Amino acid sequence: MTASGIADRAVEILAARERARFLEQNPKSVTLAERARHSLFGGVPMHWMSDWSTPCPLFVSRAQGARFYDVDGHEYLDFCLGDTGSMFGHSPAPIARAIAEQGANGLTTMLPGEDAVVAGERLAERFGLPYWQVATTATDANRFVLRWARAITGRNTLLVFDGCYHGTVDDTLVRFKEGRTVHRPGLLGQARNLAKYSRAIPFNDLQALEAALAQGDVAAVLCEPAMTNIGMVLPDPGYHQRLRELTRQYGTLLIIDETHTISTGPGGCTRAWNLQPDFITLGKPIAGGVPCSVYGCTAEMAQAMQIVRQHAGEHGEVHGHSGMGTTLSANALAMHCMRANLEEVMTEQAYAHMLPLAARLAEGFRRLIDKHGLAWSVTELGARCEFQFCAKPPRTGAEAEAAFHDHLQQTLHLYLINRGILITPFHNMTLCCPDTRTEDVDRLTDTLDQALGELLALPGARIA
Template structure:
């Protein structure tokens, strides 16, 4: 009887350098450990589920990579504490909203004082002039407006750009994120702009009003602008809401040159890049936008966004506004520009968002970046680390990314979710939708080193060949 031939061995399935079977075992262990450690949070979210859509107060909270949400009892500095008693080093920081730490003392003081004087009354408070002066000092000569969210600020700025140019289209970069602004929810597929896949309830074709090109591709930008129907380029200085993509040398200078050449506005959204340094990426690198948008952390965590325009654009806007038919402009929200926002803007811009604070953040972020990079090298993982100011990100790809398409391909949800949960179980929280970590002025070296140690330990589980010192 002939001997049976031995079965051919098949290569293990691998995702981002991690064997799939090993990844699945790790993820199951971490999920079990999390559930065991958070019984009170599980019970509380179970009670809440009877009242909220999908069991959560904001639908995207279901994207957190844990079996159920942790319920937070309090947060202070760069630490959050859940109702199960776990103190967690917070590198998510409200995904930028609390970039300077939770409830900075000057902002908390301003909130307490303003709370006794009224929360909102559709008229300016005495702090309005000082807030305007500080905005100009920090971000440059602009004519400012106050909104509640960066989504609103971007939406309003887009309307102004179209009004002053008489053109319909906004140029954005494939994979960008400017809040939930319908107008620019487009992507590039096989070189063609189309509505982003997955938009809920979107029935209108968005492409008559938007065009997408790849980040860092000035040739594509010029080809789009040359058609003469683009009102503005709307860009983040660094692509951030996917895997982080840094601008190539000369890219932003090229955008400014091309916008001027083709009479389009250059709009810079700094909502995620205020981490770059004092004045944001625009201030640090001397960019010259026609319009400037920033939200999230500008008022120390109080829901606030600001958007502004240069003097020439302001004059053109005022002329267009004067010439329009009477009726609703389609811009503005009742609770925006409330006195609490002005109180917090003054406190944050004058006492929290300082050169000294950024120096601490930069130093800590560099420490974190070096530590994560060392852990990746030791593990032999095909990953790398990117940093912009106080913003650090590990990316599950071997080399820096050039555009949104590469950023999309570098996302490996199963790997990232497992790493996030592993870090949380070990006492470190990072942003849920990508691999971003923020270092605040009050983040300590101990917290940074703890995160590095936790990351090293997680990699030891995913890459068993890792030798830990």
Template structure:
């Protein structure tokens, strides 16, 4: 157990260290009065440092700030750059596409090649392109409700599906509750969203057998409340119950593409009816895709023929723009390959072993969880079984102090929890520096 006073002392000391080392960042934020709270998007304020680091450039698994600080980057744009910042082949392809037009609102031959690559990688035959994974999740929810005629979706407590309104329902003491952080929500989402705990087979069976759930929208492994692994047999039971009740199974693999080539469903099973992938699939260019089975495609086509013409509520003018198509095609052809996962998984295993060794040496009741190239240390003794347990185990003050300590020593983690990503270009030296800095932080907390 780390004492609260020790956490506060470390946090104050590290904040002073950051102020001294990053004068240009402070000047930048003081001058950026045209941005709300000095940043172009509000969650950029969520870093634990006194002000956000201001990026100057990034390449591979290294980021440099305007204060000329160099960071071993284990955040990697919160998965957007999971396969490294600006892979050379991607940079060349984007420059070439920029000279040929960026958005046509028309299909291209490169888009046809991309569809074939998606089908080969993820095992689903039909695809559509959106601008973000949030948008893809919204589209999938609309299609599932439309083709099933059912009003509700089912999600898991603490799951992450981007900015999709329907997913912002939590369990609070077992009671469905609208997420308190949701801004400006006026409709009660609980009328059309059922939420249960992950790994709860009994609650799942009860909910699905009611016959009003259009789809289950799930991360095959939960990734935004720490990481919560699927209990043995749970995903197989989920697949079986969806088949039994005529419920569509949707995997949001935006984060769990870290599990292996083709994502978690391909690497470990089962296969979903529909899936969503965003962020890393374009190497950081805003784009996402959703794929679906031939049977789902037939039902979607039938729905299209039965409805009046007009806007479907799905997609935007920039959906499937030429730049996004080029980015995804190049990523899938040259960067996100089966061979790329070998160094990612070896590096993640090295990171896990190092962190576990230091946790044991410090006699801490913490543990480490791994989902392929995604690693997380949780400051609790046993892996949480569900989102409720995971949220209860979080220690925001401790996590923020650790993150700031690491940042001051050139190690960048994602700001929202203790997630670390290993890319194909992350080096062994970078991993060892992270482990060493983590050990130094633990020693400082126990002084």
């Protein structure tokens, strides 16, 4: 097999070298990995933590700003940043201060404080939607909004895009294959047929979009403004405008999931691209890395939510279990950190630093691709960018997936890790934070240049 003009045999030679190097220079991680096998399933606290490119898990001792340190004492430039959870750097000073302040003043009470009011006001100013609710994860926020959408519209079907990412919401774990909706590969323990009330279509396909909506049964479209987890896929010009027109035409609500695309700017793509959603959801980075998520809605949706709550209660009273919310939702610690994050961390000034660095990184990737004569491309979205193993940026999730070459990708990632640089696993995405420096960006491109040079210098590496 070949991928992107590079022979698999050459990739394996470089990978073998890098695996040996990792094991040699990380003895404490190796020891911890062996110890962990006896108490943690797969040797890690969450099973996907063993899916990185390293031959055993890399154990972290601490993280600060755009850097983290492993148990063997190595320093790393971090362009993964907790896959957006630490989008504004690890432990920003205002978040560390907020944690210490609230730690002495109660962590959770099931009652609101002033922080909640201020956070709601800041969110409304930032995104333009007047009403907000707080949950714990983006998965929860998406689940809860989907319940509201079904209750408001009286419809059951959810429309998503093939290759989408909305956390672990069951209804979204579907793919579009051979003209029909099927369960996502690898899905475990699902007892019901998700395709009964979920419909997947290709991104950027307006004909498929209108055909799906015209059936008249779609409660909501749940949409990332740009796809970010199957490889970055940007919308075609005018796509979102037509999406909004069609959802309104067919009585379908529009939910915009900004959890990853908040990298675009302080108001995400919603503000930058004037998306006009009925609901917006946002998770990981909203409280500076402390578990927290939010969802916002228009005044019209808030009124409709109140009506369906009254209808669901007994004798017209608003009470009962809606199936939304958990005991730790909107806890005092999360609210205090979210307020600090919105006011002091997630600022216009932060983005003014991040965005030019990401643009510099994207341009650096393009220079490397041209220098080495590779049929690859680069996609940018605000503070994040990605190099992809295809000649043109993909337009659909299927095209992005077709460009994957897991072995090549993991080998390049391992090469970077062995030289103190981390990028997002599972694809080639990078993220710049307010603590990222120009020299950090240049070191990443220089090190990737070195990796490609060594790889392509191997006998028979380049395939015509």
